[in-house]
Amino acid sequence: MKKILNLFFASFIIVFILSGCQDRTDLTGPTPSNGKVDFTRLVSLGNSLTAGYQSSALYADAQLYAYDAQIAKEVNANYATPTISYPGIGGLMYIKSIDLSKGTIVIGVNPSTGTPTNTGYKAPYNNLGVPGAILNDILNTTSSTTNPFFNIVLRGLGTEYSQAKALQPTFLTLWIGNNDILGYATSGGTSPYTPSAVFTSLFNTLGDSVASLGCKVAVANIPDVTSIPFFTTVGPVMAMEVPWALFKSMGVPGLIYEKHGETIGTGVADSLALLTGQVLITLPGSNYASLIGQSTGKFYRDNHYPALPVGIDTTKPFGLHPQNPWPDALILDQDEVNTAKTTTTDFNNTIASVVNKYSDRFVLVDINKFFKTVRAADFAGGTVIDGIRFFTTYITGGLFSLDGIHPTGQGQAVVANQFLAAINAKFGSNFPMIDVAAVPGSLILAKRAYEQSQKLPYFEPGTFDHILY
Amino acid sequence: MIYFWNNYIKLTSLTLGGHVKVKIFTFVLFLLLAYSQIFAGGFQLNEHNARAVAMGGAFTAISNDPSAIYYNGAGLTQMNGINITLGSTLIAPVFSFRGVTPAVTEYDATKQSFFPTHFFATYRYNEDWAFGLGFTSPFGLGSEWDPNWIGKYLAIETSLQVFTISPVVAYKINDQLSISAGLVYSFANVKISQKSPLALAPGSPAPFNQNAYTSLDGKDNSAWGYNLGIMYKPNEDLSFGASFHSIVKYTFKGTATTTGPSQFAALLPNGDVSANLTTPFNLAVGAAYRVIPKLLISADFQYVGWSSYDTLTINFATPKKTVSSPRMYQNSYIIRLGAEYNLMKELDVRAGIYFDKSPVKDEYISPSLPEANRLGFSVGAGYKISNNLRIDASYLFIRNNQVTVTNSREDYTDGAVVPEGAPANSFDGTYNSYANLVSLDITYGF
Numbered sequence: 001m002k003k004i005l006n007l008f009f010a011s012f013i014i015v016f017i018l019s020g021c022q023d024r025t026d027l028t029g030p031t032p033s034n035g036k037v038d039f040t041r042l043v044s045l046g047n048s049l050t051a052g053y054q055s056s057a058l059y060a061d062a063q064l065y066a067y068d069a070q071i072a073k074e075v076n077a078n079y080a081t082p083t084i085s086y087p088g089i090g091g092l093m094y095i096k097s098i099d100l101s102k103g104t105i106v107i108g109v110n111p112s113t114g115t116p117t118n119t120g121y122k123a124p125y126n127n128l129g130v131p132g133a134i135l136n137d138i139l140n141t142t143s144s145t146t147n148p149f150f151n152i153v154l155r156g157l158g159t160e161y162s163q164a165k166a167l168q169p170t171f172l173t174l175w176i177g178n179n180d181i182l183g184y185a186t187s188g189g190t191s192p193y194t195p196s197a198v199f200t201s202l203f204n205t206l207g208d209s210v211a212s213l214g215c216k217v218a219v220a221n222i223p224d225v226t227s228i229p230f231f232t233t234v235g236p237v238m239a240m241e242v243p244w245a246l247f248k249s250m251g252v253p254g255l256i257y258e259k260h261g262e263t264i265g266t267g268v269a270d271s272l273a274l275l276t277g278q279v280l281i282t283l284p285g286s287n288y289a290s291l292i293g294q295s296t297g298k299f300y301r302d303n304h305y306p307a308l309p310v311g312i313d314t315t316k317p318f319g320l321h322p323q324n325p326w327p328d329a330l331i332l333d334q335d336e337v338n339t340a341k342t343t344t345t346d347f348n349n350t351i352a353s354v355v356n357k358y359s360d361r362f363v364l365v366d367i368n369k370f371f372k373t374v375r376a377a378d379f380a381g382g383t384v385i386d387g388i389r390f391f392t393t394y395i396t397g398g399l400f401s402l403d404g405i406h407p408t409g410q411g412q413a414v415v416a417n418q419f420l421a422a423i424n425a426k427f428g429s430n431f432p433m434i435d436v437a438a439v440p441g442s443l444i445l446a447k448r449a450y451e452q453s454q455k456l457p458y459f460e461p462g463t464f465d466h467i468l469y
Numbered sequence: 470m471i472y473f474w475n476n477y478i479k480l481t482s483l484t485l486g487g488h489v490k491v492k493i494f495t496f497v498l499f500l501l502l503a504y505s506q507i508f509a510g511g512f513q514l515n516e517h518n519a520r521a522v523a524m525g526g527a528f529t530a531i532s533n534d535p536s537a538i539y540y541n542g543a544g545l546t547q548m549n550g551i552n553i554t555l556g557s558t559l560i561a562p563v564f565s566f567r568g569v570t571p572a573v574t575e576y577d578a579t580k581q582s583f584f585p586t587h588f589f590a591t592y593r594y595n596e597d598w599a600f601g602l603g604f605t606s607p608f609g610l611g612s613e614w615d616p617n618w619i620g621k622y623l624a625i626e627t628s629l630q631v632f633t634i635s636p637v638v639a640y641k642i643n644d645q646l647s648i649s650a651g652l653v654y655s656f657a658n659v660k661i662s663q664k665s666p667l668a669l670a671p672g673s674p675a676p677f678n679q680n681a682y683t684s685l686d687g688k689d690n691s692a693w694g695y696n697l698g699i700m701y702k703p704n705e706d707l708s709f710g711a712s713f714h715s716i717v718k719y720t721f722k723g724t725a726t727t728t729g730p731s732q733f734a735a736l737l738p739n740g741d742v743s744a745n746l747t748t749p750f751n752l753a754v755g756a757a758y759r760v761i762p763k764l765l766i767s768a769d770f771q772y773v774g775w776s777s778y779d780t781l782t783i784n785f786a787t788p789k790k791t792v793s794s795p796r797m798y799q800n801s802y803i804i805r806l807g808a809e810y811n812l813m814k815e816l817d818v819r820a821g822i823y824f825d826k827s828p829v830k831d832e833y834i835s836p837s838l839p840e841a842n843r844l845g846f847s848v849g850a851g852y853k854i855s856n857n858l859r860i861d862a863s864y865l866f867i868r869n870n871q872v873t874v875t876n877s878r879e880d881y882t883d884g885a886v887v888p889e890g891a892p893a894n895s896f897d898g899t900y901n902s903y904a905n906l907v908s909l910d911i912t913y914g915f
Contacts, residue, residue, distance in 0.1 A: 095677070097732055441679075445679050445732055446730075
């Protein structure tokens with residue numbers, strides 16, 4: 001009897017003790033193999049995309065989700081960022097109202113400004129992306145009197161490149177050149193772009209400099225700027241909502257717009273051209289789309305023209321008459337679209353050749369190709385990533401923030417995964433992808449809402465005044 | 470996926486981006502989930518007496534103290550005079566979740582303590598008849614997670630309290646056989662809170678930086694059930710017992726309160742809700758044997774009729790809407806073993822062990838209270854202070870089997886549950902939980 005009892009209590013105690021343990025063996029995720037990659041000192045060179053700029057502002061909540069910041073978190077690397085307190089610098093856009101019955105969205109801009117919060121960091125920041133930087137700035141610009149971000153990010157300690165060098169990076173990412181064509185495109189073709197030959201020369205110099213650092217480098221190329229919501233949102237709606245057939249019967253062939261350099265508009269874009277993106281209407285044009293056919297000078301008032309340009313007659317139907325044409329600043333016509341596309345292709349050829357030149361340590365992150373695929377999938381049910389159905393569309397698509405240009409936090413995660421995938425493929429590592437679904441939404445809903453009836457997103461005056469890329 | 474509120478509302482006039490009709494939807498499906506889990510095995514409390522707990526709950530065939538009112542009313546005929554027991558159990562459960570697969574980030578639920586209290590009074594009227602009155606909390610636990618944790622669309626705060634008052638009458642047919650019957654009056658309250666993402670279309674991204682937060686309070690002030698018991702003692706050393714606790718049908722009435730960004734105000738569910746729920750029957754059979762004069766051993770088999778709980782229905786008052794959800798519960802059982810040893814004249818020591826089968830399939834496990842097969846290990850002691858005063862104490866450690874869910878029906882990115890297959894973002898990961906329970910009882914005989 002006693003034996004049985006002892007056995008009973010012994011087994012009781014053994015089972016008790018064993019059951020107190022947790023089995024964690026199945027829980028160690030795939031062990032990341034670094035391959036030939038060392039992320040110990042990850043440094044990022046670039047512009048607003050690199051900085052984590054979102055919805056027209058640079059602020060800490062968004063900087064946290066910059067692609068390299070997400071990569072650094074994934075691989076447990078130390079990664080210093082020039083954080084800026086909420087609501088950041090630049091003029092943070094937010095959703096003021098959504099009227100679900102009418103289908104209207106009003107976008108406002110936060111009038112407040114944040115302040116830099118990591119100014120005492122002793123070393124150069126790992127994230128050296130400066131919103132507004134063009135290719136030339138990486139090697140040559142140390143400060144700026146017009147763009148506050150140079151001073152915030154660079155702190156007078158040298159150029160982006162020289163500070164990267166000082167950090168002795170073990171891995172560097174480079175994504176630059178977007179602004180060399182984007183500024184031209186977003187201005188409706190009114191601002192200059194970097195000529196391809198200049199870009200080639202500058203990028204080769206930069207490539208040589210970066211290669212001299214001796215570390216591995218991931219270089220991203222330039223996505224087709226004409227496929228982002230900043231350009232694709234308004235035109236198709238205009239094509240469908242404006243009674244073009246009626247206007248045609250009255251002798252108006254389509255949207256009458258100013259070609260580059262014109263005051264009296266001679267450009268004509270019919271509804272098919274608007275629908276298919278042969279011409280592109282910029283996002284700020286959203287506010288004026290509903291005014292087509294009206295006698296209005298709203299564009300000139302909104303943009304603080306001291307006087308109407310000579311020849312403009314705002315009593316004429318807006319957008320339908322050469323003397324009150326759709327303004328050049330709000331449209332990329334076919335020539336300008338072609339310029340943007342050709343230039344982007346040239347830039348990307350240059351980037352590819354430089355990566356190729358240093359193929360032992362450089363890897364190309366073909367964001368352009370990836371983005372093209374996503375854009376094409378817009379018309380075939382979207383792109384499912386980690387269970388989320390993404391589109392390139394404005395607000396609804398999930399990839400782009402309210403400025404229609406910069407990615408959301410989830411969009412940044414998608415970009416980060418493109419970097420990781422390219423790095424894994426090239427350098428034999430197997431870093432796990434970032435779970436895009438786990439990245440929180442980042443479009444800001446205002447606390448207070450009011451009603452406004454518009455068929456397109458309406459942007460409060462000044463919304464796009466200070467945007468940088 | 471099931472959507473509430475006309476499934477989603479179309480934004481007819483706006484065609485942002487050309488091809489995607491802007492749609493918006495919210496759903497309160499999560500309420501179904503939370504409600505459904507709240508009565509699951511994990512919320513059932515079988516710990517209503519320190520002595521019974523110490524013996525692994527294998528008490529159906531013993532039931533020779535006032536807690537017989539709960540464990541087996543027929544045992545009331547073993548007591549004389551008036552006896553009362555007052556006690557409480559401290560329950561400190563610990564839950565964690567690691568995931569979502571392939572991530573292994575660990576999330577720990579907020580540590581909470583619960584003190585379900587019980588009270589029993591018995592009265593031996595004459596040789597044949599005995600009466601008893603009991604107060605217990607047969608269900609009553611909760612869980613609370615960080616409001617921003619990864620499963621926030623599935624569960625944040627869930628709590629349930631069920632109280633019963635049960636008068637029991639027992640009749641001694643002969644020296645070997647007794648039977649009993651009891652009435653169960655029950656009242657209960659629930660609280661569930663959870664977040665919902667704000668997405669513009671089903672399956673589309675939820676790109677906004679805010680969520681809706683829904684809190685649901687409900688109560689039922691009168692639900693009724695019954696219990697039956699039988700005890701057979703063929704000889705001095707051997708006894709058999711069986712008890713049956715009926716289903717109890719609850720009709721919870723309450724309010725849903727949802728807060729969220731004003732832009733979405735028209736879509737946020739608010740107002741009166743009601744839900745019908747039925748707690749399962751419990752059938753326990755047991756045997757106890759006095760091996761030697763100092764040693765009593767017992768074993769129980771408890772069968773829990775969870776399969777009655779196959780569909781859950783919630784009614785919303787405005788707009789009038791009924792939502793049903795299949796729950797797929799399975800009958801489950803608990804096997805219990807216990808022993809009591811009379812160490813000294815006044816001191817009994819006890820130990821027990823039990824296995825509690827989870828009624829929920831892995832794919833339906835929810836963080837509101839993670840279900841799992843459980844092992845319970847108990848020890849305890851009873852000390853007789855005087856001839857009519859006894860103190861019992863027990864310690865019970867419950868270890869839930871680690872459960873790794875690989876096919877969760879719940880989607881952690883939008884809180885939805887799918888009836889078939891797996892959602893896009895299955896809430897897969899590993900649950901670990903355990904609980905420490907300390908019970909203390911005072912029994913006084915007049």
